[in-house]
Amino acid sequence: MAEHGRFSVALSGGNTPRNVYSLLANEHKDLPWERIHIFFGDERHVPPTDSDSNFRMANESLLSKVPIPESNVHRIRAELEPSAAAEDYETQLQAYFRLASGDWPRFDLVFLGLGEDGHTASLFPGSDAINETSRRVVANWVQKFQAFRITLTFPVLNHAAEVTFLVSGESKAQVLSDVLKPGAIKYPCQSVQPEDGHLLWLLDQDAAKLLRPEKPPITVQ
Numbered sequence: 001m002a003e004h005g006r007f008s009v010a011l012s013g014g015n016t017p018r019n020v021y022s023l024l025a026n027e028h029k030d031l032p033w034e035r036i037h038i039f040f041g042d043e044r045h046v047p048p049t050d051s052d053s054n055f056r057m058a059n060e061s062l063l064s065k066v067p068i069p070e071s072n073v074h075r076i077r078a079e080l081e082p083s084a085a086a087e088d089y090e091t092q093l094q095a096y097f098r099l100a101s102g103d104w105p106r107f108d109l110v111f112l113g114l115g116e117d118g119h120t121a122s123l124f125p126g127s128d129a130i131n132e133t134s135r136r137v138v139a140n141w142v143q144k145f146q147a148f149r150i151t152l153t154f155p156v157l158n159h160a161a162e163v164t165f166l167v168s169g170e171s172k173a174q175v176l177s178d179v180l181k182p183g184a185i186k187y188p189c190q191s192v193q194p195e196d197g198h199l200l201w202l203l204d205q206d207a208a209k210l211l212r213p214e215k216p217p218i219t220v221q
Ligand code: 6PG
Pocket: 012, 013, 014, 015, 016, 017, 041, 042, 043, 044, 054, 112, 113, 114, 115, 119, 120, 121, 122
């Protein structure tokens, strides 16, 4: 805010962030919502009223409960055809970040989740979008869902100032321990490496249960 008078955040979808958004709504109504701009990291190819919609989840748990101007909520219009929805979001990003051709938007904060297959946003293993290096938003066909998703691409995620993964639950423990092991990139989420930004993993105990320190902690008798 002090730096550029407004704050841009890309929200993640799925289940894990729902409680975070509710806490924000319930405990932080006093934030300067008039200067906070909400974007989405990805969206399912469904209308905003659909129970699968990330917008709907964020709206029910946060946006409808805080005094944020409607014009500050930059939704992925996933009711459109997938490529039209991606193009529309591209246009929204260009307008908000005043992007010239070849520029990347710099979000102040990006929230991400982690799937058991190592996907993040809608950047799924084996899907075309994980290799995208020039576009900012794409419509990505996801084989296992036989459906399109609209998602920000890795270059956009990696130009953010802050990227925060929210990972919760035992079902994520195995992939998390693999993902955080140093070594070759095996999972899409490992390609999230902010170029000039900070990467934070927020984990609960269950998700972190397989993360063993290399050496047992030294206990002083
Ligand atoms: C989505 C998300 C996706 C999500 C992970 C984890 O649209 O589904 O953006 O990347 O963060 O799938 O989902 P859960 O939090 O539901 O486990």
